[in-house]
Amino acid sequence: MPDYTRPGVYLDEVPASPQPVTAVSTSTVVFVGCAASGPVNQPVLISGFIEYQRQFQRSAKAEPPGQPDAMTLAVMAFFGNGGKDAYICRLASANDDNDVAELTVNDYNQFYQTVLAALNDYSLLLLPGQHWQRSKHAQSNAVISASLAFCQQQRHCLLLLDLAADIQLSSAAGASAVGLPASSYAALYYPWLTITNPLASGMLTVPPAAVAAGLYCRNDGRYGVWKAPAGVTAKLIGITGLAFTIDDNIQQQLNPLGINCIRTLPRVGTVIWGARTLAGKTDTEWRYISVRRTAIFIEQSISQSLQWVVFEPNDQPLWQAVRRNISNFLNTLFRAGAFQGSTQQEAFFVRCGLNETMTQQDINQQQLIIELGFAPVKPAEFVIIRIRYALSPP
Known part of the structure; x- marks a missing residue:
């Protein structure tokens, strides 16, 4: 406070209200698996494929040409389709021979609980080299199930998983027999894709999860996380073909099961x-996917931005500040098109206060309880066009 000792006009900088809610990133991916070299059991943030090659591949002389390893293939597909930032998490197998098949469920679980649980600035998890098999007892299925359990526990990331390359789906019955896990924290794309090998001559077959992850980042930056990463705007880059052709009949059987088909459409190209x-x-x-990811985005943005409320007096001024800050954040999303409704009241609500979200007992137990709701926008999956012809009387 300045010492006012004479008459005059004084300028006084008044601190703003408690820091506002700021949006977290939705475009950072974590890849967990084997790599040719690089730090072990340590997330390394990279922003391009060249950076990955420098840190996680052997020298060009030592690296044989041909099919890249699963991690290299996934990272290459991710950045090739618009990916921005990725954590590369190299797990070493017992023989340290870059064989993902040698990794056990315990290797993944130990890494999740000791390292990855402390990291919260990512929204997608991928497992290069681990593919869902038909056999219920397959090691890769156990790894994927454990990874999905971790995502459900953390509540801030979506697992993108791949089917094994030899699984061909042509009916709902066949897809159900595969025994996919049921969770809103997981998404699956089908079929595998072919691309031109940028590291050597020939073609490569790539699993679609990493390609979809790159598209997520591109879609988030262009439209927002609330826009479904699918449709004619979800055109995939560098894809030369599909391992299996998907027609309308196959898709209408797979879509209700949550299997997201990749198709090549006339005059459009290859799209999700x-x-x-x-x-x-x-x-x-x-x-x-867009509804789950929007909820994750809102939850993480608010929880990370409200750290300042800890140890503040749990009374009216705090409740008002919390309601104001969260409402301002949600109103920004509303104006950007993230919610349904023509007014703020129809789009979202924020509640915090005594006899509203808390009892006196809650306050005595040092609990600040906030309730909020929002009306998410959902994709127009089924576009129905009704055409009526007015016939002239005879």
Whole structure:
């Protein structure tokens, strides 16, 4: 406070209200698996494929030409389709021979609980080299299930998983027999894709999860996380073909099961033509990827921005500040098109206060309870056009 000792006009900088809610990133991906070299059990943030090669591949002389390893293939596909930032997490197998098949469920779980649980600035998890198999007892299925359990526990990331390359789906019955996990924290794309090998001559077959992750980042930056990463705007880059052809009949059987098909459409190109999680029919509220990711985005933005409230007096001034800050954040999203409704009241609500979200007992137990709700926008999966012809009387 200045010492006012004479008459005059004084300028006084008044601190702003408690720091506002700021949006977290939705475009950072974590790849967990084997790599040719590089730090072990340590997330390394990279922003391009060349940076990955420098840190996680052997020298060009030592690296044989041909099929890249699973991690290299996934990272290459991710950045090739618009990916921005990625954590590379190299797990070493028992023989340290860059063989993902040698990794066990315990290797993944130990890394998740000791290292990855402390990291919260990512929103997608991928497992290069681990593919869902038909066999219920496959090691890779156990790894994927454990990774999905971790995502559900953390509540801030979506697992993108791949089917094994030899699984061909042509009916709902066949897809159900594969025994996919049911969760809104998981998404699956089908089929595998072919690309031109940028590291040597020939073609490569790549699993689609990393390609989809790159598209997520591109879609988030252009439209927002609430826009479904699918449709004619979800055109994939550098894809030369599909391992299996998807027609309307196959898609209408796979889509209700949450299997997102990749298709090549006339005059459009190769696009993602599905926008569902693996939530299943019993959890329809979280059926769509964009709805689940929007909820994660809002939850993480608010929880990370409200650290300042800890140890503040749990009374009216705090409740008002919390309601104001969260409402301002949600109103920004509303204006950007993230919610349904023509007014703020229709789009979202924020509640915090005594006899509203808290009892006196809650306050005595040092609990600040906030309730909020929002009306998410959902993709127009089924566009129905009704055409009526007015016939002239005879």
